[in-house]
Ligand SMILES: [Zn+2]
């Protein structure tokens with residue numbers, strides 16, 4: 001039995017077998033995790049990510065990103081500095097936030113791999129359509145926590161997992177690069193784990209906030 005990579009408290013147990021893909025469930029945080037042997041190779045993943053067409057000028061894509069950008073901008077002071085973590089090949093969200101006066105750095109393990117952006121702290125971090133791809137979510141959330149200034153915001157967008165009966169045919173599950181799915185209760189446990197407050201301003205969008213006291 002392996003430890004849940006999200007809450008690091010529960011032991012993963014069998015949840016579903018969909019064709020050849022096996023999924024496990026954490027009894028503590030209710031995260032659903034693809035069984036390790038079912039994962040794609042890094043090369044296969046990279047090939048799929050390169051097909052993602054995240055065109056910054058596409059109005060449909062901008063509207064999609066505004067689900068996070070809108071609620072986040074309402075909470076940020078003018079000129080706040082941020083990091084778009086896992087921005088992908090076309091940094092559309094960063095461009096949108098910059099147009100509103102924010103200063104945005106980029107990091108993506110495949111497309112913007114420079115570690116420089118990970119060596120300072122930020123007023124906010126955005127993480128859109130990223131967390132469902134992580135093999136070690138808790139490790140990454142821990143890193144993001146440390147990249148936030150006290151009182152800083154972490155805005156995450158991912159499709160929340162809801163109805164187990166629809167899991168097998170869920171479009172989000174069918175993307176073979178999606179290896180972990182979060183329920184609202186999973187996110188609440190993550191918030192607890194790191195001492196963040198949490199708000200869900202829109203469907204599939206969560207805003208975490210680091211405590212305002214300094215130190216960890
Ligand atoms: Zn868990």
Ligand SMILES: [Zn+2]
Pocket residue numbers: 129130132133175178
């Ligand atoms: Zn995704």
